[in-house]
Amino acid sequence: MSLSNSSRPLRGYLAEFDAPEKVVDAIHRVREEGYEKYDTFSPYPCEEMADAMDVHRSWLPFIVLGGGITGALTGWALQFLTSTQVYPMNIGGRPYNSWPAFIVVIFECTILFAAFSAVLGMFALNRLPQPHHPLFGIESFKRASQDRYFLYVESTDPRFDIHSTRAFMESLDSSEVTAVED
Amino acid sequence: MADPRHEPSTAARAALRPPIVGPGHTPTSVTDKIAAVVTAGTPRWWFLGAGGAFSLLGIFAISVFWLFAKGPGIWGINNPVAWGFAIINFVWWIGIGHAGTLISAILLLLKQDWRNSINRFAEAMTIFAVACAGMFPLLHMGRPWRFYYLLPIPNTFTLWPQFRSPLIWDVFAVTTYALVSILFWYVGLIPDLATLRDRSKNRFAASIYGLLAAGWRGSTRHWHQYEVASMLLAGLATPLVVSVHTVVSFDFAVGQVPGWHTTIFPPYFVAGAVFAGFAMVITLTIPLRYLFGLQDFITARHMENMGKVMLATGLIVVYGYAIELFIAWYSGNGFEQFMIHNRITGPYRYSWFALILCNFVAVQFLWSSRVRKSVLGLFIVSMFVNVGMWLERFVIVVTSLHRDFMPSSWGMYTGTIWDWATYIGTIGLFLSLMFLFIRFLPMISIFEMRMILPEAKNAKKGA
Numbered sequence: 001m002s003l004s005n006s007s008r009p010l011r012g013y014l015a016e017f018d019a020p021e022k023v024v025d026a027i028h029r030v031r032e033e034g035y036e037k038y039d040t041f042s043p044y045p046c047e048e049m050a051d052a053m054d055v056h057r058s059w060l061p062f063i064v065l066g067g068g069i070t071g072a073l074t075g076w077a078l079q080f081l082t083s084t085q086v087y088p089m090n091i092g093g094r095p096y097n098s099w100p101a102f103i104v105v106i107f108e109c110t111i112l113f114a115a116f117s118a119v120l121g122m123f124a125l126n127r128l129p130q131p132h133h134p135l136f137g138i139e140s141f142k143r144a145s146q147d148r149y150f151l152y153v154e155s156t157d158p159r160f161d162i163h164s165t166r167a168f169m170e171s172l173d174s175s176e177v178t179a180v181e182d
Numbered sequence: 183m184a185d186p187r188h189e190p191s192t193a194a195r196a197a198l199r200p201p202i203v204g205p206g207h208t209p210t211s212v213t214d215k216i217a218a219v220v221t222a223g224t225p226r227w228w229f230l231g232a233g234g235a236f237s238l239l240g241i242f243a244i245s246v247f248w249l250f251a252k253g254p255g256i257w258g259i260n261n262p263v264a265w266g267f268a269i270i271n272f273v274w275w276i277g278i279g280h281a282g283t284l285i286s287a288i289l290l291l292l293k294q295d296w297r298n299s300i301n302r303f304a305e306a307m308t309i310f311a312v313a314c315a316g317m318f319p320l321l322h323m324g325r326p327w328r329f330y331y332l333l334p335i336p337n338t339f340t341l342w343p344q345f346r347s348p349l350i351w352d353v354f355a356v357t358t359y360a361l362v363s364i365l366f367w368y369v370g371l372i373p374d375l376a377t378l379r380d381r382s383k384n385r386f387a388a389s390i391y392g393l394l395a396a397g398w399r400g401s402t403r404h405w406h407q408y409e410v411a412s413m414l415l416a417g418l419a420t421p422l423v424v425s426v427h428t429v430v431s432f433d434f435a436v437g438q439v440p441g442w443h444t445t446i447f448p449p450y451f452v453a454g455a456v457f458a459g460f461a462m463v464i465t466l467t468i469p470l471r472y473l474f475g476l477q478d479f480i481t482a483r484h485m486e487n488m489g490k491v492m493l494a495t496g497l498i499v500v501y502g503y504a505i506e507l508f509i510a511w512y513s514g515n516g517f518e519q520f521m522i523h524n525r526i527t528g529p530y531r532y533s534w535f536a537l538i539l540c541n542f543v544a545v546q547f548l549w550s551s552r553v554r555k556s557v558l559g560l561f562i563v564s565m566f567v568n569v570g571m572w573l574e575r576f577v578i579v580v581t582s583l584h585r586d587f588m589p590s591s592w593g594m595y596t597g598t599i600w601d602w603a604t605y606i607g608t609i610g611l612f613l614s615l616m617f618l619f620i621r622f623l624p625m626i627s628i629f630e631m632r633m634i635l636p637e638a639k640n641a642k643k644g645a
Binding site: 126144 | 414
């Protein structure tokens with residue numbers, strides 16, 4: 001692929017690999033070179049690639065905890081307020097605030113809110129849904145969801161250079177390096 | 183540190199534990215094989231099967247139309263037995279759904295990777311079974327267009343639900359279960375939807391799959407959050423599935439009717455649900471792995487493991503039956519003793535004996551590894567269990583209600599043709615959804631199959 005014939009802006013370089021171990025080695029090289037704006041792609045979650053990239057932390061458990069607590073309070077408030085304030089019903093002389101009978105609905109609301117927080121939180125942290133991405137324009141990238149592994153260095157990285165970065169990417173053990181344009 | 187001399191060699195370990203995926207597979211071959219079911223042309227048997235399923239769905243439409251036109255009087259329900267087929271079928275369907283959550287959530291938390299080839303299918307089964315279950319309380323209402331009275335919605339009558347009733351707990355439990363199951367299923371599908379988006383030749387199909395895949399690219403950072411989300415969802419779904427059938431059993435156990443008012447119900451219902459669900463998974467996977475040639479992914483070991491789970495949960499259910507008999511005698515309660523006597527020797531005794539034949543006698547054949555390894559044997563046992571679990575709910579609902587405390591209000595109950603038509607109709611609804619699912623979505627989780635291949639395992643060793 002040419003480097004300069006296109007008028008469209010260059011977004012980065014994409015290297016294709018046929019084995020996860022090769023990407024792990026490449027990640028180490030990329031980090032040694034000092035690149036920060038890079039990402040890797042695999043057709044299944046690969047722990048070794050995440051380890052090499054130092055991707056370990058997630059705020060998601062805290063989001064889910066918050067969702068669960070909100071759900072529990074919502075479930076409790078719903079039952080407490082309707083049963084004691086809005087629509088008190090005397091059933092066999094039992095107390096209006098029959099809290100043991102409220103446990104089931106509080107539990108179900110906790111799970112419901114926490115599950116929605118997990119899914120919506122995962123989408124938000126991953127910045128999804130994202131209908132357009134420059135990588136979707138690369139024909140070979142279709143195999144990222146099937147049987148190939150990719151390393152992508154973005155042009156916004158301070159160390160990025162049209163020529164030296166390409167040369168560096170080609171020195172990795174990859175089968176092909178492609179320029180990604182918008 | 184274990185002595186290396188005692189560590190079994192890889193070959194010895196392989197001999198001990200048969201593989202969960204056929205030999206020689208790579209990410210390419212797994213992707214091709216499973217995605218081809220969706221992207222290739224429709225096989226002729228699919229039209230035959232789907233045609234049959236849609237015909238049954240037509241029976242459902244006719245029964246519902248007639249029900250709305252005439253009212254629930256067309257069913258066999260009467261005054262002692264006001265809960266007939268509707269509640270039997272509701273509990274039967276909900277129970278079937280539970281194996282899906284068990285396979286997808288509990289086995290994920292326990293890191294049982296043999297589940298990876300059956301979880302997608304089982305989760306779909308859960309959602310469709312819950313959809314069928316949900317039909318019955320709605321139809322049994324008589325005026326289903328007023329279903330929203332069940333929900334805590336501010337309204338001009340300023341009416342609110344009675345939160346001390348197990349029936350309203352059931353509304354919350356089943357609704358939460360349906361929504362969480364759909365979320366879990368969808369999250370599991372996202373990477374495979376991206377695969378289908380990237381493989382579809384048809385632009386229309388590619389854009390629909392692309393829309394559903396929400397821009398999934400398989401980034402390592404995304405996968406990390408994705409896996410955290412999956413584990414959290416599994417952790418949430420596990421107590422949820424136990425709570426759902428517990429709450430379903432409260433519908434009975436909180437009532438005072440002899441045969442219902444018992445503390446064994448929650449665990450006994452949960453075990454029965456898993457038992458029924460695994461039976462249904464076996465019933466459905468056996469023909470499908472043949473028709474699509476997926477024996478490399480759903481192997482003999484999967485079938486045998488499911489047989490073992492079915493045996494274990496079946497024994498818990500039989501323990502529940504034994505405890506019911508024991509407590510009737512031990513409590514010294516005359517009504518409880520009469521209920522058991524009536525169940526075994528009364529007018530519905532045939533259903534109790536058939537139940538024991540299906541859920542106790544038939545299941546004992548699974549002790550033999552020859553039966554567990556035989557596809558036909560497993561299929562026959564699973565069909566017995568499907569019938570047995572329906573009979574169990576029939577026995578619980580009908581024999582308890584038809585003769586309770588006062589002989590003056592005793593009566594008999596039989597399902598009418600419309601009861602049967604509605605029930606068979608929901609089987610049609612279930613099968614129709616199943617046929618659409620296997621045609622348009624990958625019925626085996628492709629990315630989770632890639633995870634258990636040697637290529638992914640080698641990366642683990644190298645690091």
